[in-house]
Amino acid sequence: MATSEQTIGRSDTRGNGINLVLWAILLLFLLTAPAYIYTVFAMQLLCFALFACAFNLLLGFTGLLSFGHAAFFGAGAYLAGHAIKVWGLPPLAGILLGTAAAAVLGYVIGWLAIRRQGIYFAMITLALAQIIYFFGLQLPFTGGENGLQGIPRGHLFGFLDLNQPLVMYYFVAAVFLIGFLIIYRTIHSPFGQVLKSIRENEPRALSLGYNVTRFKLIAFIISAALSGLAGATKSVVFQFASLTDLHWQTSGEVILMTLLGGLGTIFGPVVGALTVVSLQHELSSLGSWVQVVIGAIFIVCVLVFRRGIIGELARLLKTSSM
Amino acid sequence: MVHCRPFGFTGMVEPAITIENDLMGDYEMKGIYLAGACAAALLLGASAASAEGISDGVVKIGVLGDMSGVYKSSFSGEGAVAAVKMAVKDFGGTVLGKPIEVISADHQNKADIGSATARQWIDEQKVDMITDLTNSAVALAVQKLASDKHTITMATGPGSSDLTGKACTKYGIHYGYDTHALAVGTGTAVVKNGGTSWYFITADYAFGHALLHDTSEVVEKLGGKVLGNSMVPIATQDFSSYLLQAQNSGAKVVGLANAGGDTVNSIKQAHEFGLTDAGQQLAGLLVTISDVQSIGTDVAKGLSFTSGWYWNTDEKSKDWAKRYAEVSDNAAPTFVRAADYSLTIAYLNAIKAAGTDDADAVREELGKMKIDDFFAKGGQIRKDGLLIHDMYLLTVKQGGESKWDVANVTATIPGKDAYVAEADSGCSLDAK
Numbered sequence: 001m002a003t004s005e006q007t008i009g010r011s012d013t014r015g016n017g018i019n020l021v022l023w024a025i026l027l028l029f030l031l032t033a034p035a036y037i038y039t040v041f042a043m044q045l046l047c048f049a050l051f052a053c054a055f056n057l058l059l060g061f062t063g064l065l066s067f068g069h070a071a072f073f074g075a076g077a078y079l080a081g082h083a084i085k086v087w088g089l090p091p092l093a094g095i096l097l098g099t100a101a102a103a104v105l106g107y108v109i110g111w112l113a114i115r116r117q118g119i120y121f122a123m124i125t126l127a128l129a130q131i132i133y134f135f136g137l138q139l140p141f142t143g144g145e146n147g148l149q150g151i152p153r154g155h156l157f158g159f160l161d162l163n164q165p166l167v168m169y170y171f172v173a174a175v176f177l178i179g180f181l182i183i184y185r186t187i188h189s190p191f192g193q194v195l196k197s198i199r200e201n202e203p204r205a206l207s208l209g210y211n212v213t214r215f216k217l218i219a220f221i222i223s224a225a226l227s228g229l230a231g232a233t234k235s236v237v238f239q240f241a242s243l244t245d246l247h248w249q250t251s252g253e254v255i256l257m258t259l260l261g262g263l264g265t266i267f268g269p270v271v272g273a274l275t276v277v278s279l280q281h282e283l284s285s286l287g288s289w290v291q292v293v294i295g296a297i298f299i300v301c302v303l304v305f306r307r308g309i310i311g312e313l314a315r316l317l318k319t320s321s322m
Numbered sequence: 323m324v325h326c327r328p329f330g331f332t333g334m335v336e337p338a339i340t341i342e343n344d345l346m347g348d349y350e351m352k353g354i355y356l357a358g359a360c361a362a363a364l365l366l367g368a369s370a371a372s373a374e375g376i377s378d379g380v381v382k383i384g385v386l387g388d389m390s391g392v393y394k395s396s397f398s399g400e401g402a403v404a405a406v407k408m409a410v411k412d413f414g415g416t417v418l419g420k421p422i423e424v425i426s427a428d429h430q431n432k433a434d435i436g437s438a439t440a441r442q443w444i445d446e447q448k449v450d451m452i453t454d455l456t457n458s459a460v461a462l463a464v465q466k467l468a469s470d471k472h473t474i475t476m477a478t479g480p481g482s483s484d485l486t487g488k489a490c491t492k493y494g495i496h497y498g499y500d501t502h503a504l505a506v507g508t509g510t511a512v513v514k515n516g517g518t519s520w521y522f523i524t525a526d527y528a529f530g531h532a533l534l535h536d537t538s539e540v541v542e543k544l545g546g547k548v549l550g551n552s553m554v555p556i557a558t559q560d561f562s563s564y565l566l567q568a569q570n571s572g573a574k575v576v577g578l579a580n581a582g583g584d585t586v587n588s589i590k591q592a593h594e595f596g597l598t599d600a601g602q603q604l605a606g607l608l609v610t611i612s613d614v615q616s617i618g619t620d621v622a623k624g625l626s627f628t629s630g631w632y633w634n635t636d637e638k639s640k641d642w643a644k645r646y647a648e649v650s651d652n653a654a655p656t657f658v659r660a661a662d663y664s665l666t667i668a669y670l671n672a673i674k675a676a677g678t679d680d681a682d683a684v685r686e687e688l689g690k691m692k693i694d695d696f697f698a699k700g701g702q703i704r705k706d707g708l709l710i711h712d713m714y715l716l717t718v719k720q721g722g723e724s725k726w727d728v729a730n731v732t733a734t735i736p737g738k739d740a741y742v743a744e745a746d747s748g749c750s751l752d753a754k
Binding site for chain 2: 145150239
């Protein structure tokens with residue numbers, strides 16, 4: 001008994017140490033990225049990293065595999081874009097509106113989908129996301145195949161010019177950090193503990209008196225809202241919302257990012273997003289062959305390191321708090 | 323703990339993997355190198371810009387096109403890159419003593435990919451001019467972005483007349499053709515031959531919409547009627563339901579407001595459905611000689627279409643087509659590729675005349691010069707960015723002498739008749 005407590009105590013301190021190192025690396029990266037990475041690309045990385053983290057909250061910590069997260073990402077992007085471009089809202093208000101819209105959409109889709117489990121849950125989210133895609137194609141304000149173009153970046157708080165790449169970058173970095181902290185806090189709260197217990201054993205959580213459906217729905221809404229935040233920010237960065245944002249391939253990509261980085265880890269989705277987006281970027285000269293290469297990497301991941309990059313690292317370092 | 327039941331990840335594996343450390347190491351190393359390179363580039367760039375008229379010591383032309391999709395074989399693809407490279411070579415490889423570089427990328431017909439690539443080209447690679455831009459949705463996005471960033475675009479592949487109409491920009495040039503010219507050319511010819519009622523099959527994006535709008539206007543102006551329209555997503559394989567609707571409409575003419583692989587597929591399938599045998603006439607609004615080659619002259623026989631250029635018109639054009647075949651591995655000498663060549667020469671000449679590659683000065687020179695080469699006879703770039711030049715009405719013939727000898731020129735449409743008048747284009751540059 002005493003020895004086992006000792007081991008746990010030791011691994012915890014060690015875990016905390018590693019955790020601190022990872023936080024330090026993340027913050028250092030956030031602060032210095034523009035010095036060695038093309039800023040727009042860095043912003044794209046952060047948007048997708050936030051998207052993957054939001055998705056991981058659902059798959060990694062609640063055990064719900066949604067195959068329709070592009071709907072929230074795209075809805076956030078389109079609504080923020082439309083609000084900023086047509087209604088003339090300032091960028092921050094537009095982004096918040098996009099986030100809120102994604103949350104409402106998350107409520108509707110989540111409410112319908114969590115009645116089923118496993119593959120049926122995934123199929124329902126996919127089907128509903130395809131309906132949203134169809135809206136994106138047909139509604140007059142989305143521009144159909146052309147997408148929503150020429151969204152102005154505008155001024156943050158009325159005086160910070162977001163057309164300056166560095167200002168825009170640090171704005172995106174701040175959005176990412178806020179989103180990331182929300183997720184971190186959620187995971188480490190009592191609420192997060194309940195989510196994990198649902199993931200581990202849903203009947204037991206139910207028998208302990210937790211309203212499982214309600215917890216799942218709240219997790220779904222938080223995840224959807226943060227995905228919308230990522231999409232809305234992306235549309236301001238690229239001044240663009242397009243059907244790609246809503247496409248099921250985007251839903252697939254975010255699953256890939258999460259799995260590659262490490263499912264159910266805190267930093268895994270960030271690493272996964274950086275890896276996948278960097279690969280797409282570096283291999284873009286190959287055109288559609290990128291999909292084949294990424295598919296092959298996914299197969300290697302499944303065969304060789306199933307826990308993902310950070311997941312395997314955590315196992316090697318014998319800690320669970322990464 | 324890692325749980326992911328739907329994917330079946332519950333098994334345990336024991337791999338000894340240190341890839342994470344390698345990856346991180348690589349990133350850090352790359353970061354340091356890049357930071358160093360950036361600093362060096364900044365220093366070099368600063369000195370070069372102040373000393374010479376050419377920024378960054380090189381003129382970079384970016385060919386941003388569809389390298390893998392439905393527009394690969396007749397508009398973009400390697401054929402377009404080859405045409406631009408050929409022009410650079412003919413120009414001598416240097417301008418004002420500085421080298422000329424050509425780079426290319428695939429936008430996959432997605433406006434977001436196109437605009438992200440263009441953004442990086444301008445920010446990082448210091449590209450001076452972007453051309454090709456096949457696919458109007460991509461072109462509209464890139465032209466706007468490039469103009470905001472003080473960079474010239476010279477679009478050949480896209481058709482939408484909005485590029486120089488309501489979406490016109492200070493640095494955006496549209497070179498070769500547009501939907502208005504196609505509508506005037508083909509629309510007028512077909513209506514005058516008795517094709518008075520139309521049904522459209524339209525590619526559902528900016529280009530198709532513009533073509534539908536412009537052609538409907540021409541048809542109705544000449545007293546014809548538009549009975550209906552079907553919007554079809556880009557790169558559709560099966561046109562049967564749309565063709566059936568066209569058949570049921572009873573229209574005399576089925577107008578195909580699409581391009582590239584979509585045109586080829588729809589014409590082939592219309593033939594298989596017996597649309598033409600039943601008395602309906604097809605009007606391909608944007609057809610290239612490479613499309614005709616893919617369809618087969620036996621199927622396409624008698625089809626009339628409008629083109630910005632045809633290789634078999636005079637000695638200069640024939641000569642260009644012959645030389646182009648040598649450098650491009652026998653790619654189709656379509657009017658778009660000829661335009662790619664012609665505009666590259668024009669752009670480089672403008673740099674030479676202006677003594678700098680600054681976008682304002684070059685754009686001014688381009689507006690001043692007369693463009694009179696094998697491609698554009700009596701060409702002139704207007705203030706809204708549209709190149710005005712003569713267009714040709716071609717009719718597909720059978721039994722040509724060579725692979726690309728697929729049509730006869732049946733009419734020449736003077737530039738001022740083919741293109742919309744400057745006052746009516748809807749471009750409000752002065753207001754901006």
